[in-house]
Amino acid sequence: MLKRLLPRQEKFFQLFQQAADKLVLASTEFSNMLQNLGNQQYYVDQIAKHEEEADQVAHMTFELLHKTFITPFDRHDIHQLTSTLDDVIDLINRIAQRFPFYQLLSIPDEMIKLSQLSAEATTHLKASIYCLHSLNNSAEIFKHCNEIDKVESKAHQVVLAGEKKLFMDEQDFKQFFKLKETYSHIKSVINRCQDVANILKGIVLEYS
Numbered sequence: 001m002l003k004r005l006l007p008r009q010e011k012f013f014q015l016f017q018q019a020a021d022k023l024v025l026a027s028t029e030f031s032n033m034l035q036n037l038g039n040q041q042y043y044v045d046q047i048a049k050h051e052e053e054a055d056q057v058a059h060m061t062f063e064l065l066h067k068t069f070i071t072p073f074d075r076h077d078i079h080q081l082t083s084t085l086d087d088v089i090d091l092i093n094r095i096a097q098r099f100p101f102y103q104l105l106s107i108p109d110e111m112i113k114l115s116q117l118s119a120e121a122t123t124h125l126k127a128s129i130y131c132l133h134s135l136n137n138s139a140e141i142f143k144h145c146n147e148i149d150k151v152e153s154k155a156h157q158v159v160l161a162g163e164k165k166l167f168m169d170e171q172d173f174k175q176f177f178k179l180k181e182t183y184s185h186i187k188s189v190i191n192r193c194q195d196v197a198n199i200l201k202g203i204v205l206e207y208s
Helices: 007-034 037-067 075-102 109-130 135-169 173-207
Strands: none
Touching: 007 037, 007 075, 007 109, 037 075, 075 109, 075 173, 109 135, 109 173, 135 173
16 A cells, blocks of 8 residues: 555655546536627636646645655656646646637537537546555546546547538538537547556556
8 A cells, every 4th residue: 555655755645646636627617608609708717727727736746756765656656647637727728718819609419419528537536546546546547537537439439420510511620610619629538538547547556
């Protein structure tokens, strides 16, 4: 059990959990925004706040890593996990900020579904990170990581269906470009969640 072996390093796990909390908040706000586009600036501001707070958590994690001689697991893994988690919420923030810029006031149902899947992926990510403090939880970590893989498969199908509709039905080239790019960026959020899941699985396998 990592917690038992290195009790003084509990702070790392607390910081990972804080980062995961911010990520779920941001992804949930983004999904809510897509269902309430008339009030999108409110959600854009909320997501930006969560992203800024997540940046502060990442900074604290890197500072702790720099100061800590004995870490709960490999320093490279801690750095990679922190960086990739931060990448996911950065992506969500950048996508949200495009909505007022693009003046997107209506979107396809498939895009809303994709945002819900991205929120689902971050929720599984949070659950796995909350289990990371103990290798006794390895089965649970793998379970949630595998669920993220399933979410990614569903998201792939949703993107294909959404893009097919765009090609068939959308006559406005600018709108086509905006929506197609947005599909791609939201799918990237889920892909980055998969990257974090793979890092977590690697940590568990290395220390089991």
